[in-house]
Each structure stands twice: as C-alpha cells, then as structure tokens.
Amino acid sequence: MTLLIEGGRVLGPDFSVEQADVLVDRESGTIEAVGDPGELGEAADVLDASDGLVMPGLVNAHTHVAMTLLRGYADDKPLDRWLREDIWPVEANLTPEDVRAGAELGILEMIRSGTTTFSDMYFHVPEIAAAVEESGIRAVLGHTAITVGKDDEAARADLKESLDVARELDGAADGRITTTFQPHSLTTVGGDYLAEFVPKAREFGLPIHLHANETSDEVDPIVAEHGVRPLAYARDLGLLDSGDFLAHGVHVDDSEIALLAETGAGVVHCPASNMKLASGIAPVQRMLEAGVTVGLGTDGAASNNDLDVFDEVRDAAMVGKLAAADASAVDARAAVEMATAGGAAVLGLDVGRVEPGALADLAVLDLDAAHLTPHHDLVSHLAYAARGSDVRHTVCAGRVLMRDREVRTLEERAVCARAEERAAELVARST
Numbered sequence: 001m002t003l004l005i006e007g008g009r010v011l012g013p014d015f016s017v018e019q020a021d022v023l024v025d026r027e028s029g030t031i032e033a034v035g036d037p038g039e040l041g042e043a044a045d046v047l048d049a050s051d052g053l054v055m056p057g058l059v060n061a062h063t064h065v066a067m068t069l070l071r072g073y074a075d076d077k078p079l080d081r082w083l084r085e086d087i088w089p090v091e092a093n094l095t096p097e098d099v100r101a102g103a104e105l106g107i108l109e110m111i112r113s114g115t116t117t118f119s120d121m122y123f124h125v126p127e128i129a130a131a132v133e134e135s136g137i138r139a140v141l142g143h144t145a146i147t148v149g150k151d152d153e154a155a156r157a158d159l160k161e162s163l164d165v166a167r168e169l170d171g172a173a174d175g176r177i178t179t180t181f182q183p184h185s186l187t188t189v190g191g192d193y194l195a196e197f198v199p200k201a202r203e204f205g206l207p208i209h210l211h212a213n214e215t216s217d218e219v220d221p222i223v224a225e226h227g228v229r230p231l232a233y234a235r236d237l238g239l240l241d242s243g244d245f246l247a248h249g250v251h252v253d254d255s256e257i258a259l260l261a262e263t264g265a266g267v268v269h270c271p272a273s274n275m276k277l278a279s280g281i282a283p284v285q286r287m288l289e290a291g292v293t294v295g296l297g298t299d300g301a302a303s304n305n306d307l308d309v310f311d312e313v314r315d316a317a318m319v320g321k322l323a324a325a326d327a328s329a330v331d332a333r334a335a336v337e338m339a340t341a342g343g344a345a346v347l348g349l350d351v352g353r354v355e356p357g358a359l360a361d362l363a364v365l366d367l368d369a370a371h372l373t374p375h376h377d378l379v380s381h382l383a384y385a386a387r388g389s390d391v392r393h394t395v396c397a398g399r400v401l402m403r404d405r406e407v408r409t410l411e412e413r414a415v416c417a418r419a420e421e422r423a424a425e426l427v428a429r430s431t
C-alpha cells in the first residue's frame with residue numbers, strides 16, 4: 001500500500017526546494033522515493049500538493065500537552081509565582097479523564113498546525129498514550145517526578161512511577177511512542193534521589209528529559225549549595241549523556257555550553273515560554289556555533305499560549321537575533337532546522353527530513369496565500385511568514401492524519417467540546 005504526494009515542491013534535507021513527488025510506503029511508514037513529477041508511478045492513495053510545499057512534519061520537542069486545559073487560565077506572572085499560585089493548585093485536581101481530554105485537544109491543535117512528533121512531560125501518562133494511539137501522531141512520553149515537599153515514601157514512589165511508565169509504554173502505538181525518564185528539574189528533585197535513580201534509568205536504557213537552567217532561581221541555589229554550575233552538577237550525577245535532553249537552557253554559561261557539546265546532550269529551546277514568563281533569552285546562536293544539538297518546544301499551552309511550532313520558529317529567529325545583537329544570528333534555515341532535523345536529533349528519531357528511508361512524517365503547506373506571496377525564498381517563508389493554519393495535509397508514519405484541513409483521526413468538535421467542559425469543571429472545583 002502506497003501513498004503518493006504529488007504536484008508540489010519538496011523541501012530537501014539540504015534546504016533546497018525542487019518540484020518533486022513523494023512516494024510513501026504505508027506498511028513500513030517510511031518514505032520510499034522522492035522523484036521527478038509524474039515519474040513515481042501509481043499509488044493506492046494520492047494527496048494533492050499542487051501550490052504546496054512538502055516539508056518534514058514539525059517536532060515539538062518539549063511540551064505538557066494536557067496543559068491546553070489551562071490555556072488562558074493564568075497569565076502575566078513570573079514562573080515561580082505562576083506555578084505556585086495558579087498552575088500547581090489546579091493540576092493537583094486533574095483526573096485521568098481531564099488529562100485525556102486535554103491531550104486530545106493539544107494533539108488536535110498540533111496535527112492542524114503540521115506537527116507530527118511531540119515530546120511530553122506530564123502525569124496520568126497512559127491517558128496521553130491512549131490519545132497518541134487514537135490520533136496517529138508520534139510522541140516521546142514520560143511521567144514527571146518531583147520530590148520537593150514530599151516525604152521519602154512519596155518521593156520514591158513518584159520516581160519509580162517515572163521508571164515504570166517509561167518501561168511499559170516504550171514502543172506502544174505500533175512503535176510511535178518512545179519514552180524518557182523524567183526528573184522534573186535539578187531543583188525540584190533532590191540530589192540523593194537523582195544519584196539513586198539515574199543509574200536505574202540507565203539500566204533500562206532510558207534517556208532523560210528534564211527542565212534545566214530555565215530561570216536564575218534554578219541556577220543560584222545549585223551554585224550556592226554545590227559550588228558548581230547546574231549542568232556540571234547534572235553531569236556529575238550522570239544526567240548528561242548523549243540522548244538526554246533538557247528543556248530551556250536559558251541561563252547557561254560558556255562552560256555549560258561546552259559541556260553540552262562535549263556530552264551530546266540536547267537542548268530544547270522554548271522561546272515563547274521564556275519570553276512570556278520573562279525567564280530570559282537562551283544563547284541559541286552560541287549553542288549552535290559550539291555544536292550543541294538544539295530543538296524547539298512550545299512548552300505547555302498555559303505559557304505560550306498555543307502549540308503552533310511555526311510561531312516557535314519565528315520567535316527563535318527573532319529572539320536569537322536580539323540575544324546575539326546580530327541580525328544574521330539564528331537565520332531562517334537555522335530556525336527551521338531546529339524545528340525539524342534538530343528536534344529529531346534531540347529525540348533520537350529518524351524524522352525531520354524528506355528523504356527515502358526516513359519515517360514518513362510530513363506536512364504539506366499551502367503556498368497559495370497572500371501572506372506567502374511572492375515565492376522568492378520558501379525557507380524564509382517557513383521561518384518568518386507561514387503559520388500552522390497554512391498546513392493543508394499532515395501525514396505521520398505514512399498515515400494521513402489531516403487531509404484538506406480535515407482531521408481524520410479525531411472528532412474535532414467533540415474534542416473541543418469535551419475539553420471546554422472538563423476545563424470549566426476543573427477550575428470550578430479548584431477555586
């Protein structure tokens with residue numbers, strides 16, 4: 001069974017754009033061929049890409065997908081107060097059914113904006129896995145463990161759940177789900193616990209996904225207590241292996257950038273969240289120059305407030321220039337690369353490139369729009385002018401998840417109605 005995506009232009013891994021067709025093998029979920037228009041023969045199914053650009057599906061490498069239920073619930077506060085006063089009290093009341101409804105809403109939004117892989121940190125993870133299974137998207141999931149404010153028994157149980165969930169769900173949804181072990185951050189999980197549980201994660205071959213160096217409040221206490229920068233502290237605890245990745249990396253110094261490049265651990269840059277919470281500006285251009293693997297993430301919808309990765313691409317380019325005081329920093333190609341091949345490298349997945357052999361995770365962008373005219377440079381458009389609503393078709397693992405802006409795997413109205421209802425009830429019982 002094959003799927004032919006015909007009539008469009010194709011964004012190649014070298015960022016060239018050519019008129020070409022793409023043939024997908026739906027059994028293996030991989031790209032079989034990229035060839036001259038009309039040369040790839042017949043297929044069981046056809047997607048029309050005329051006036052369109054066939055590009056890799058976007059990778060949202062750090063989010064909390066079910067936080068869509070808290071979109072617009074609390075804004076305009078710094079991270080610490082926002083979490084303590086608004087977010088955590090409501091999250092404490094989330095039921096598995098709420099998480100399912102929020103996950104479906106987030107996944108719906110991502111499919112509609114051309115994202116085919118997301119990497120998530122949350123809890124009630126089997127519900128998120130069920131939503132991934134049903135929707136056809138690809139995901140890297142995990143249960144996030146926190147030990148501060150808990151007694152020893154509860155702290156250990158949370159970390160053990162993170163290990164257990166990662167082992168149980170790895171390979172689920174026909175292999176579209178992979179997993180990570182997730183200490184929430186270096187300041188919300190005690191050092192003794194990290195020293196004990198990180199080696200256990202390694203025994204099972206689990207990569208680690210955590211928050212690090214998001215605000216200066218996450219840096220200063222570690223320097224005060226341990227006398228080293230947070231990422232040196234993380235490395236000493238065995239936390240920065242190749243395959244591991246941290247979200248944010250806003251407040252990193254040169255020694256930490258060198259450590260990231262040396263270990264191969266990835267960084268997920270979340271520019272909108274960092275701006276909204278006034279956390280600071282990550283030195284992305286310096287990281288890229290040092291050879292650090294960098295992907296992009298929206299972070300949760302409550303600190304963004306949407307899951308459109310095209311916004312992240314633009315924000316990354318814009319704020320990257322400001323941070324470097326250089327308009328040539330984080331250019332269009334670098335920004336698009338972070339949202340595609342960069343995110344894929346961070347997550348260790350063979351996605352993010354339109355090339356034979358790669359997983360068939362694709363988006364077709366409609367170029368027939370006033371804000372995308374004229375077509376001098378389509379990579380520039382991807383970085384600076386396109387938006388998620390320009391995506392016409394979304395394909396993941398060779399399956400068409402959205403055709404002509406109609407999502408095939410989720411009932412859009414029902415998903416939105418359920419999320420609206422659950423969100424209202426959640427807030428009502430939390431306040």
Ligand SMILES: [Zn+2]
Pocket residue numbers: 062063064121211247299300
């Ligand atoms: Zn986060």
